[in-house]
Amino acid sequence: MSTPLTPLTPSTPADDDPLARERAHLASSRGALRAMREDAESLDISDVTANWVNAQILERQIEERIKALADLSDTPLFFGRLDYLHAPGAEQAEGAEGEQFYIGRRHVHDGDGDPMVIDWRAPVSQPFYRASKKDPMDVGLRRRFGYTGGALTAYEDEHLSDPAEAARTSKLLQREIERPRVGPMRDIVATIQPEQDEIVRSGLGGTVCVQGGPGTGKTAVGLHRVAYLLYAHRERLARTGTLVIGPNRSFLHYIEQVLPALGELAVRQGTVDDLVAHVEVRGTDDAAAAVVKGDARMAQVLRRAVYAHVSMPSEPLVVVRGSRRWRLPAYELEEMVRELLDRDIRYGAARDALPQRIAHAVLVQMERSGEAPDDRVQDAVARNSAVKAAVKEVWPAVDPAKLVLRLLTDADFLAEHAEGVLSEDEQKTILWALPGSGRRPARSVKAARWSAADAVLIDEATDIVERTHSLGHVVLDEAQDLSPMQYRAVGRRCTTGSATVLGDLAQGTTPWATRSWQEALGHLGKADAVIEELTAGFRVPTDVITYASRLLPHIAPGLTPVASVRENPGFFDLRPVTGTAETVAACEELLRNEGSTGLIAADARIPALAAALTASGIGHLAPGEETTAETRLTLVPASLAKGLEYDYVVLDEPQAVVDGEPDERTGLRRLYVALTRAVSGLIVTHTTPLPPQLT
Numbered sequence: 001m002s003t004p005l006t007p008l009t010p011s012t013p014a015d016d017d018p019l020a021r022e023r024a025h026l027a028s029s030r031g032a033l034r035a036m037r038e039d040a041e042s043l044d045i046s047d048v049t050a051n052w053v054n055a056q057i058l059e060r061q062i063e064e065r066i067k068a069l070a071d072l073s074d075t076p077l078f079f080g081r082l083d084y085l086h087a088p089g090a091e092q093a094e095g096a097e098g099e100q101f102y103i104g105r106r107h108v109h110d111g112d113g114d115p116m117v118i119d120w121r122a123p124v125s126q127p128f129y130r131a132s133k134k135d136p137m138d139v140g141l142r143r144r145f146g147y148t149g150g151a152l153t154a155y156e157d158e159h160l161s162d163p164a165e166a167a168r169t170s171k172l173l174q175r176e177i178e179r180p181r182v183g184p185m186r187d188i189v190a191t192i193q194p195e196q197d198e199i200v201r202s203g204l205g206g207t208v209c210v211q212g213g214p215g216t217g218k219t220a221v222g223l224h225r226v227a228y229l230l231y232a233h234r235e236r237l238a239r240t241g242t243l244v245i246g247p248n249r250s251f252l253h254y255i256e257q258v259l260p261a262l263g264e265l266a267v268r269q270g271t272v273d274d275l276v277a278h279v280e281v282r283g284t285d286d287a288a289a290a291v292v293k294g295d296a297r298m299a300q301v302l303r304r305a306v307y308a309h310v311s312m313p314s315e316p317l318v319v320v321r322g323s324r325r326w327r328l329p330a331y332e333l334e335e336m337v338r339e340l341l342d343r344d345i346r347y348g349a350a351r352d353a354l355p356q357r358i359a360h361a362v363l364v365q366m367e368r369s370g371e372a373p374d375d376r377v378q379d380a381v382a383r384n385s386a387v388k389a390a391v392k393e394v395w396p397a398v399d400p401a402k403l404v405l406r407l408l409t410d411a412d413f414l415a416e417h418a419e420g421v422l423s424e425d426e427q428k429t430i431l432w433a434l435p436g437s438g439r440r441p442a443r444s445v446k447a448a449r450w451s452a453a454d455a456v457l458i459d460e461a462t463d464i465v466e467r468t469h470s471l472g473h474v475v476l477d478e479a480q481d482l483s484p485m486q487y488r489a490v491g492r493r494c495t496t497g498s499a500t501v502l503g504d505l506a507q508g509t510t511p512w513a514t515r516s517w518q519e520a521l522g523h524l525g526k527a528d529a530v531i532e533e534l535t536a537g538f539r540v541p542t543d544v545i546t547y548a549s550r551l552l553p554h555i556a557p558g559l560t561p562v563a564s565v566r567e568n569p570g571f572f573d574l575r576p577v578t579g580t581a582e583t584v585a586a587c588e589e590l591l592r593n594e595g596s597t598g599l600i601a602a603d604a605r606i607p608a609l610a611a612a613l614t615a616s617g618i619g620h621l622a623p624g625e626e627t628t629a630e631t632r633l634t635l636v637p638a639s640l641a642k643g644l645e646y647d648y649v650v651l652d653e654p655q656a657v658v659d660g661e662p663d664e665r666t667g668l669r670r671l672y673v674a675l676t677r678a679v680s681g682l683i684v685t686h687t688t689p690l691p692p693q694l695t
Contacts (some may be wrong), residue, residue: 037069078104079190083141121231129197136160207529213562214676215539240472250624276459283449293453294483355382400461479503487523506556541570548675571681595647602656649678
């Protein structure tokens with residue numbers, strides 16, 4: 001759109017062109033950003049670094065600064081403007097002069113240091129998202145800008161403090177929400193809603209859990225919360241680190257450009273499997289075994305198995321130094337061991353402390369005999385061969401992977417430590433060597449065909465032996481699919497930090513899917529977290545989400561259905577077909593529209609559909625591969641559709657999606673996910689009857 005969406009006010013001079021003035025400010029701002037980047041590039045650190053280590057650190061910081069100041073030509077530098085009635089923070093006296101601020105993705109200042117664009121995360125920017133006619137927050141004018149590529153093409157004004165102007169829905173906001181999606185996920189910084197902004201700006205000290213249905217923006221909210229926390233607590237989080245955890249590599253690839261677009265480059269991304277990659281995963285579990293291994297009770301079994309290695313001393317310890325012999329009776333050694341056990345510290349830390357306890361007791365005897373030993377003597381005693389032998393006997397080292405291997409292959413060892421915790425049937429379910437287990441006994445850790453659930457058990461055992469490093473903040477997306485043991489693995493990475501947990505109970509598609517957020521947060525170690533619910537849908541059209549919500553009573557009774565706030569109801573069509581040719585034709589039809597198209601199908605049907613697309617000359621991508629102007633169709637197995645979105649979707653054979661899962665409830669949840677990936681339109685093709693829950 002090339003003209004303003006609202007007319008000029010009567011007080012505006014006729015020869016004044018607001019759009020031209022705003023374009024001039026955009027050009028000046030881009031020039032200022034280039035100057036900021038050039039200043040960073042020209043920095044000479046040769047005279048300010050004392051050594052090469054400091055030089056390396058400073059060089060890396062400058063490189064990150066230069067990257068953060070990149071001007072993305074097709075990304076708006078600012079997207080809004082606030083005209084305050086009074087200067088923020090100043091006394092609101094009669095006649096006091098207000099101030100004007102341009103709100104954008106990052107701070108930009110001119111050569112004198114005066115701001116030309118204010119970072120969206122700054123306190124002065126908050127009214128852009130929160131102000132309303134009911135609570136204008138001292139804002140006289142809120143202006144939104146429309147862009148085509150990187151060119152400013154329109155604006156829209158709201159006079160929030162003018163009682164004569166009625167509240168209305170922003171058309172630019174609606175257009176930005178509905179703008180076609182090609183390529184990776186983009187930020188929502190221009191469209192954040194008040195309820196989303198409250199979550200984004202919540203403090204670092206507490207953990208927040210966001211329950212949000214399809215299209216409510218929970219993933220974007222989580223990523224923008226990271227960006228906000230890095231802005232508000234940069235020094236602290238630079239020391240402790242941040243991490244975004246997604247369900248799979250395709251999902252991470254899809255979201256990986258959001259934070260860099262906001263100028264944040266130091267946030268790690270990974271999956272739970274990445275966190276627990278102590279061994280190579282080459283095997284798989286059946287659902288029953290995975291459920292037991294993912295149960296939180298396994299933590300108790302592992303703890304018992306680790307500490308079972310500790311034994312009480314039965315013989316005194318004699319330490320020889322020079323011509324003197326120092327004797328510690330068995331009961332005194334036992335007291336040391338019991339005291340360390342009672343302290344409930346990590347197994348490895350207690351093992352490291354025991355030689356020093358023994359050495360201290362020997363030094364006490366030395367002092368009583370008239371000697372004057374110092375710390376060097378104590379260290380020497382702690383390294384004495386007799387002391388080392390005694391510690392090895394009483395408190396031996398434990399290899400976490402070997403321990404888990406023994407539990408899964410030694411029925412007697414498992415029974416000893418799982419007694420009263422796991423039933424006999426549950427124990428048989430996870431043992432490798434039993435008939436029907438699908439696993440052969442492994443001779444070594446390297447030879448074992450570990451599963452993903454086994455790797456989580458090893459991570460738990462590793463933490464029992466040695467404390468896991470904690471980060472400052474962790475974002476956990478699609479959390480509803482994690483097992484209790486996986487929650488514990490994530491929780492270990494933020495024991496001294498906080499977390500943002502994102503998910504939708506209705507989209508849980510694993511046999512161990514989360515039943516309640518309260519239970520999940522307990523496993524995470526964040527039982528006091530605040531639970532927020534997003535129910536306003538910005539992505540999925542009204543007709544599509546209404547149809548998909550027919551499944552909610554069957555998959556997540558009690559959840560509030562998503563209510564679409566989209567003015568455009570979207571395109572939705574149910575099509576009985578006779579074969580894949582008509583499904584391919586539906587894809588061709590949707591590809592005539594602007595934007596991306598996804599063909600989602602049961603995993604087992606993907607090869608046949610791929611062949612049909614190829615035969616028709618239609619190029620297609622796999623999930624995670626970036627769409628281009630030439631190739632805009634992605635062929636998506638239903639198992640990988642979660643978290644992804646496309647402008648248009650063809651959903652092939654809903655009943656096949658349901659039948660592809662081990663039980664009907666999981667299948668219906670998988671179908672719910674597949675039905676809710678479309679932004680503008682959905683065609684459902686089927687040769688077999690639709691699931692009765694939809695009809």
